Amino acid sequence: MIFESPDPIMISALEHYSYCPRQCALIHVEQTFHENLYTMRGRDVHENVDVDSSHELAGVRYERALPIWSKRLNLVGKADMVEFHGETPYPVEYKSGRHRAGQHEALQLCAQAVCLEEIFNVKVERGALYWHGSRERREIIFTDAMRAHLEEVAAAVHLMVADNHVPPPVNDKRCKDCSLKESCLPHVVGEKGRSRKAAKALFESS
Numbered sequence: 001m002i003f004e005s006p007d008p009i010m011i012s013a014l015e016h017y018s019y020c021p022r023q024c025a026l027i028h029v030e031q032t033f034h035e036n037l038y039t040m041r042g043r044d045v046h047e048n049v050d051v052d053s054s055h056e057l058a059g060v061r062y063e064r065a066l067p068i069w070s071k072r073l074n075l076v077g078k079a080d081m082v083e084f085h086g087e088t089p090y091p092v093e094y095k096s097g098r099h100r101a102g103q104h105e106a107l108q109l110c111a112q113a114v115c116l117e118e119i120f121n122v123k124v125e126r127g128a129l130y131w132h133g134s135r136e137r138r139e140i141i142f143t144d145a146m147r148a149h150l151e152e153v154a155a156a157v158h159l160m161v162a163d164n165h166v167p168p169p170v171n172d173k174r175c176k177d178c179s180l181k182e183s184c185l186p187h188v189v190g191e192k193g194r195s196r197k198a199a200k201a202l203f204e205s206s
Contacts, residue, residue: 008069009157011077011115014150015108017157020174022184024157025166032183060085068115073154079112089116091127098134105129106140110150113142 009028016024026032053064061084069076081092091112095105106129113124130137159165169175171186178184 008074008076009154009161011075011108011111013157014111014153015104017153018104018107020170020178021160022167022169023178023180025160026180026183028157029161029164029166032180068112068119070115070118072118073114073151074158075111075115075154079116082116087120088122089120089124091116091124092130093127094130094132096132098131106146107150107153109140110142110146114147114150
């Protein structure tokens with residue numbers, strides 16, 4: 001699959017879209033961003049890995065804040081950490097907070113692997129997520145299904161950005177801790193839903 005849109009999208013947009021397409025559109029289409037406790041924690045965690053550096057320990061080379069890209073998927077971004085075991089890259093994505101299922105984060109990590117495969121012309125079969133809050137590290141295997149899903153999400157984000165499309169609010173449990181809640185206004189959807197139910201109940205009882 002080749003992506004012909006003129007501008008690359010950020011790898012982080014894939015995680016945003018996987019979590020909530022509207023959140024992704026507010027950030028990457030409307031350029032909206034607000035801080036909350038979780039984004040501040042995330043920024044603090046990344047301060048240590050966002051500085052470009054390189055060192056070697058016990059035969060493993062560690063590259064921090066490594067610029068990566070994929071011409072095929074038209075992606076661009078930075079990998080928090082890439083361990084090089086011989087010639088094989090092993091991406092490690094740092095997250096604030098405690099260990100979670102990590103399905104959205106795993107998609108972002110898979111995108112980093114695809115970029116590294118294209119840059120270094122090697123197969124990258126696995127990487128890791130590291131949660132700073134709980135000091136846990138989980139290895140992720142990049143399956144064919146995950147890679148196929150990555151291409152679907154990348155295509156959807158490219159289309160959304162090209163069309164300047166912003167999906168409607170969802171107003172579900174994802175909204176509770178979202179930093180964009182005040183810009184997104186998901187409660188408006190909830191109020192409209194309650195109004196429709198009330199009107200329907202009134203009509204049916206009359």
